[in-house]
Amino acid sequence: MQKKILLNGIFLAATAIALWLSYRALSKFSLNDIETSLSAIPWTGFALSLFFCAVSYLCLTGFDYLGILYAGSRLSWRKAAVASFVSLSIGHNVGLAALSSGAVRYRYYRRWGLKNEAVAKIILFCGATVGIGLIGLAGICLALFPQSAAKLGGMGSFAARLIGFACLAAIVIYLVASAWLRSEIRIYKWRFSLPTLPIALAQVAVGIANFTAVAACLFWLARSSAGFFETTTAYVMANLSALVAHVPGGLGVMEATISFIMGKDASIGALIAFRVVYFFIPLAIGIPAFAISEWYYSRRESRDNSSSNETVKAATP
16 A cells, blocks of 8 residues: 555656646746747648657657567557556656656556566666667767767767767677577676567667657757758767756757757757657646546456455355
């Protein structure tokens, strides 16, 4: 009972924080600023950004489904998609994934019969996929477009390219290890095993695809002279900084990215539109979906408990 109350408290707190951060992100702009900035964005750009936002969240469902396979559990992609979307629509706005999206995932997967160990593996796998996706895409961007990275990071082109190849080498080492190391790995008190090579390959692909889709979402809203790969480089580097700092709701990531790719012509319209498309619209869907699922499962649990009590009474002489 106490555990259930604690989890409910975490979910309510996460929802409240998400709503507060959403308000905070927009409160510094007047309604006139928001209306003017959004109206300046072409409908084609807005539509394409919505499309790539959907592609990103579709990729994110792959994080969970691959995590389920890695954990050795059986669950349909549909259920993985529900858990992924609801948890991340809240987690993206709150930050601190282990306490926000991780807690929501735990709620869903435990109700669907997965054991604590399996849920922990899924959450850790999803977190690792985020890092792998960023490292992989950073490697591609830094190796192929070192000038953009040098301009943003204040480093030389050679150093940027060297870091890029190091990132790609890390991905290759991970894949080789997944193919050859089948025994359990121990680091201090932690023990874990690497996924099989097919799962690891899919993990790298879906991780990179996700962040590429997010960058494309931003690219079509920014209306900048900067190219797509320059936008992607800026977004990945800013996101790496936010990931290390656990920045709630990605605050500062879009600001840094847009400032880089648009320079003096930076528009709050792109920033506001990106927050609306990638953060607020999913949040507006995710919170009601979570509330409905909580109502549905609570009602079903109450009905099952009532049926069990009636069965016990009927069996009692």
